[in-house]
Amino acid sequence: MxxxxxxxxxxxxxxxxxxxxxxxxxxxxxxxxxxxxxxxxxxxxxxxxxxxxxxxxxxxxxxxxxxxxxxxxxxxxxxxxxxxxxxxxxxxxxxxxxxxxxxxxxxxxxxxxxxxxxxxxxxxxxxxxxxxxxxxxTEQPAAPVVVLLKGANKEEEYQFRQDQILFLKSEGNYVKVVYRQDAKLRSVMLRATLKQVQEQLPDSFVQVHRSYLVNLSHFVAHRTVGGKYELVSEISPERIPVSNSYRPQIQNKLQNFTHISSQN
Known part of the structure; x- marks a missing residue:
């Protein structure tokens, strides 16, 4: 012009x-x-x-x-x-x-x-x-990532924010989803395999054991106790075991999570 x-x-x-x-x-x-x-x-x-x-x-x-x-x-x-x-x-x-x-x-x-x-x-x-x-x-908060988990049963459908879920644990034919809501630790059971649930989760959830998937942002330490390597959370009293097959991968990922300290 x-x-x-x-x-x-x-x-x-x-x-x-x-x-x-x-x-x-x-x-x-x-x-x-x-x-x-x-x-x-x-x-x-x-x-x-x-x-x-x-x-x-x-x-x-x-x-x-x-x-x-x-x-x-x-x-x-x-x-x-x-x-x-x-x-x-x-x-x-x-x-x-x-x-x-x-x-x-x-x-x-x-x-x-x-x-x-x-x-x-x-x-x-x-x-x-x-x-x-x-x-x-810069000041506008990012929209929370929503996770939708479905089980084999007809009415099994749960919606979580990604940052709510601490970990998921395989228990026989079910997967236990441990999450935090209203400052309290809660859990629900899904009739599914851990692999089926993992396919519904974003990549931020990491498998550390054949029975566990975790959200690393909720853990504060990693340590070896009695020859067993594990992750520690301040929210949950449950210690999450890390199997030897997953340990190198997890230790490599922990380099990007500076808030997780070593207690060895």
């Missing part, structure tokens, strides 16, 4: 004041020939703005904006000079460029300053909006 404004301003100014030695130039399509100056200004500015948009997106600064406008001015002046020399003067004389550039500067300075002011004026509000949006995103 600002590129169109730039080009339209240049064209309008040239039609009214006719600088660059075009005042005495007579041609039936003079207005169209003068319009080319506006097209040059519009195109150069649009191409420059587009080429740096992705690079500068989210990292805009006044210094960068001034640099872009100066480059836009210089390129527009060079292309306009070449066009002026061949169309309006009929020959090319590079010695006329300094005077031509000063005339271009006197015309282009107004739209360039208007663009610079508009960009600079909206920066504070844009910055505050960005900060507010960032704060809202």
């Amino acid at each position: 600002e590129a169109l404004f730039f080009g339209f301003f240049v064209f309008f100014f040239l039609i009214i004041f006719q600088p660059f030695g075009t005042y005495n130039f007579e041609h039936e399509h003079k207005a169209l020939l003068l319009m080319v100056y506006g097209v040059i200004a519009c195109s150069v500015h649009f191409l420059l703005r587009t080429s740096v948009y992705w690079k500068w997106s989210g990292a805009w600064s006044l210094k960068q904006e001034v640099l872009l406008l100066l480059i836009s001015l210089l390129l527009s002046a060079v292309l306009s000079f070449v066009y002026n020399q061949f169309v309006f003067n009929g020959h090319f004389d590079l010695l006329h460029f300094p005077a031509f550039f000063l005339m271009v500067l006197s015309v282009y300075v107004f739209p360039l300053l208007a663009i610079l002011w508009s960009r600079f004026a909206v920066l504070p509000s844009r910055g505050m909006a960005t900060v507010a949006t960032t704060r809202e995103l």
Whole structure:
């Protein structure tokens, strides 16, 4: 949009004041020939703005904006000079460029300053909006992950938040789901195998024994007692055994849970 404004301003100014030695130039399509100056200004500015948009997106600064406008001015002046020399003067004389550039500067300075002011004026509000949006995103709590567990029996269907479940224990043809609700430890029984229940759980639940699946976020320590490796929770008095086949995998995962200490 600002590129169109730039080009339209240049064209309008040239039609009214006719600088660059075009005042005495007579041609039936003079207005169209003068319009080319506006097209040059519009195109150069649009191409420059587009080429740096992705690079500068989210990292805009006044210094960068001034640099872009100066480059836009210089390129527009060079292309306009070449066009002026061949169309309006009929020959090319590079010695006329300094005077031509000063005339271009006197015309282009107004739209360039208007663009610079508009960009600079909206920066504070844009910055505050960005900060507010960032704060809202960081302060907004993440939606809890919901776990739906189904057993073999018709009415066996339970819904938990992921962070409610401490562990799951296989007991014969059933799986005992131990969870916390209202600051109390509770449990329900599902008619299913541990493998069937594991398929309904997110990857955050880890198998530590052929009879146990655990949510590691609820455990505070790991230790070896009487040659047996186990996990300890402050919430549940039950110690969760870790079998030798799962021990290397669990010890590797525990590196990502810094709140779980070693009591060995």
